[in-house]
Amino acid sequence: MTEAVEGKRTRKGQIAHDRILECALRLFGSQGYEETTMRDIAEAAGYSPGLAYRYFARKEEMVLLLYHRLAEDLEVQTRLLPTDSLAERFQAVVTRHFALIAPYRDTFSSLFGTALNPHSEAGVFGKSTADIRCQCREIYLRVIQGAKDAPHASQQADLATIFYGAHLALVLFWLIDQSSNTARTQRLLVLLHHMLKLVQPLLWLPPVAQLLTQLAAILGPLLGDERYQEADSQSDE
Helix, strand or coil: CCHHHHHHHHHHHHHHHHHHHHHHHHHHHHHCCCCCCHHHHHHHHCCCHHHHHHHCCCHHHHHHHHHHHHHHHHHHHHHCCCCCCHHHHHHHHHHHHHHHHHHHHHHHHHCHHHHCCCCCCCCCCCHHHHHHHHHHHHHHHHHHHCCCCCCCHHHHHHHHHHHHHHHHHHHHHHHHCCCHHHHHHHHHHHHHHHHHHHHHHHCCCHHHHHHHHHHHHHHHHHCCCHHHHHHHHHHHC
């Protein structure tokens, strides 16, 4: 088989793969994740169920691929952030993430229960998404390190965990926000921006640093902070 034929077949396969994924995400949003079958997806994409199964063994694989792609896109966007204050960089990365996930709002709404189920393969706190949580937390670590008013290096890891937790809370609020153009979410983000500007000078104070460490230790096992994941597993033994 020539390289030209192989390349053509690869491109054709990629087109089919992407079309199946696109149709699946659209159907999840329009008729519900649980209600959508692989047969429905194949029919909407114009392919046989057998071909759909060739690319995706189950629906969870499609959701995981969406998570991975969005995390990769956010990482690229984060690397483009200018050097600025901690508050500005936090607001900027959340704003960019909202722009990335906005086309999939209906899809994520349909995944609400599944995404919050830690036992689901497509759960955002499950084992299958552990690498994505680690990646997103690392994104926030770079956001903090690139700030012109970044806290002391010893605090940055804990703050990255807390920022990532705040990020997920904002996404959850955004999903349930029924205000016009999610205006309440935008107001909440602006409020957090102002609050962060106020408390940033206090981060270096030992009592505040200790509180942040305690909070990070609580959130860490859920949010990809490997330091606290190890400590949590040891405490369970």
